[in-house]
Amino acid sequence: MGEHADDAGDADDKALALFEEHRSTLFAVAYRMLGRVTDAEDTVQEAWLRWSAGDRSDVQEPRAYLVRIVSRLAIDRLRQLTARKETYVGPWLPEPLPTDRAVLGPEAAPDGADRAVLADTVSYAVLLVMESLSPLERAVFVLREAFGLPYAEIATALGRGQDAVRQLAGRARRHMEERRPRFTVDADQQRHLTERFLAAALEGDLDGLLTILAPDVTFVGDSGGKTKGPLRPIRGAGDVSRFTAGIARRALVVPEFHLVDLNGGPALLVSEEGRLPYAVILLEVADGLVRRVLMVGNPDKIAHLPVPDHRIRLDDAEDRPRA
Numbered sequence: 001m002g003e004h005a006d007d008a009g010d011a012d013d014k015a016l017a018l019f020e021e022h023r024s025t026l027f028a029v030a031y032r033m034l035g036r037v038t039d040a041e042d043t044v045q046e047a048w049l050r051w052s053a054g055d056r057s058d059v060q061e062p063r064a065y066l067v068r069i070v071s072r073l074a075i076d077r078l079r080q081l082t083a084r085k086e087t088y089v090g091p092w093l094p095e096p097l098p099t100d101r102a103v104l105g106p107e108a109a110p111d112g113a114d115r116a117v118l119a120d121t122v123s124y125a126v127l128l129v130m131e132s133l134s135p136l137e138r139a140v141f142v143l144r145e146a147f148g149l150p151y152a153e154i155a156t157a158l159g160r161g162q163d164a165v166r167q168l169a170g171r172a173r174r175h176m177e178e179r180r181p182r183f184t185v186d187a188d189q190q191r192h193l194t195e196r197f198l199a200a201a202l203e204g205d206l207d208g209l210l211t212i213l214a215p216d217v218t219f220v221g222d223s224g225g226k227t228k229g230p231l232r233p234i235r236g237a238g239d240v241s242r243f244t245a246g247i248a249r250r251a252l253v254v255p256e257f258h259l260v261d262l263n264g265g266p267a268l269l270v271s272e273e274g275r276l277p278y279a280v281i282l283l284e285v286a287d288g289l290v291r292r293v294l295m296v297g298n299p300d301k302i303a304h305l306p307v308p309d310h311r312i313r314l315d316d317a318e319d320r321p322r323a
Contacts, residue, residue, distance in 0.1 A: 015052055018062045025147075032142045033074040033082065033131045033135075035094035035127050037304055043073045067149075068157040069200065071139055072093045075158075078135040089225030091233060094127045096262040096280050121146040122263050124282055124294055129179045133172055140165055141172035167244055181284065181291075191266040192283045193261065197283060197290065198257055198268060198312065201248040209241035214289040219243060224298035227279075240293065257312040260305075269305060277302040 026047060030040035048070045058064045085092050099122070121142075130138050139158060143149045149157075155165045193212055200208030218241045223229030234243050255278065258269040268281040280302050284292040296302055 011056075012052070015056060019048055019051055019066065022063050022066050026066055028214050029067060029070050029142060029147065030074050031097060032121060032127075032130075032146055033071070033138055035131070036081070036301075036309065037095045037302075039077055039081065040074075043070055043077055046073055064153055067143070067147075069080070071143065071157045072159070075135045075139055082135070085275055086219070089223070090229060090231045090311060091222050092131075093220065093222035093296050093301075094124060094263075095303060096267065096282070096296060097122055098305060099261050099264050123265065124263055125181045125284055126176075128264070129176055132179070133175060136160075137168050137172040137175070140168040141176065143172070144169050145176075181286070186285070187265055189288065190283060193285055193288075193290055194259065194266055194268055194283055195312065197244075197281075197293075201244045204245045204249060206241050206245060209244060210237055211312075212290055213237040213240055214286075214291050217290055217292065219293045219295070221295045222298050222301065224300065226299055227297040229297050244293070258308050259312055260308060260309065262305075269307065271307045275307065277305045277307060280305070 023044060026044045027040055030043040031037060034040050034043070035265075036128070047066060050069055051066060056062075079290070130141065133141060136158065140154055143154045143157065144151070151162050151165050151169070154169075155162045158165065160168075196212055197209070199205075214238050216235065217237050217240050219230065219234040221229035228247075230243070234240050254273050256271050256273060258271065260269045261269055262269075262280065262282065267283075269277060270279040270281070272278050277299075278297070280296045282294045282296075283290045284294070
């Protein structure tokens with residue numbers, strides 16, 4: 001009996017080691033499909049339960065097998081999320097994903113060419129376009145474009161024929177190419193404009209905001225009905241500048257501002273006195289102007305974000321009256 005117990009223990013240890021080896025890939029698949037960190041983590045955990053409790057004796061390719069489990073679970077969850085979004089209060093935005101080397105560590109955080117791939121597959125711009133794909137199209141697009149899986153492997157993962165998968169991939173690719181933003185994001189420029197945007201908003205400098213906002217800029221706020229925020233997008237530089245300056249003046253917390261790396265690019269994290277995330281602001285930039293302002297204020301979507309020690313030190317932020 002002791003030998004059988006030892007064998008079972010060894011098998012469990014091996015199963016755990018194999019799963020941990022592929023955990024980051026599984027999370028990456030789930031997040032790109034779902035656009036939610038918490039749901040991606042739950043999906044990976046459910047995959048572990050199935051992996052650890054199932055018969056693994058005939059599994060030849062653990063990575064492919066696990067990707068198949070996660071993909072199918074994510075498709076089911078994505079269908080549930082799609083139905084849930086129909087009753088969501090106001091605009092819906094993905095959950096921000098930390099991609100900062102200071103947060104992930106040098107081993108986990110991407111660099112160089114890997115960073116370009118990351119930004120192209122988890123950027124808000126791409127995730128928002130993927131929202132309009134069907135669950136199956138999104139799964140095929142993620143597995144093919146982000147992870148380069150062959151059609152045969154995708155077909156096995158999704159339980160579809162290769163011809164059907166190729167058709168899904170073609171539709172998804174055409175849709176993404178038609179709607180994907182036609183510009184290359186420069187991280188340094190985006191970071192610079194983020195700091196200028198913050199300074200002008202805190203100062204109530206409408207002219208300063210107008211110099212960096214595109215005439216047709218759009219402000220999209222995701223509050224989920226749990227914090228104050230616009231229930232529909234605000235369009236046009238004039239309205240966006242007035243709204244931005246207004247919310248900066250009326251903030252109900254003593255804010256601290258942190259420049260962080262989210263979804264492969266610079267973003268602004270607003271915290272309550274350096275403790276809890278209060279809001280996240282991401283700017284989409286092209287040709288030296290802000291084309292879209294995305295603000296996530298739903299506390300359920302930002303609670304997982306770490307608040308860094310470093311913060312942006314601006315005189316106007318220090319001297320700002322406390323609520």
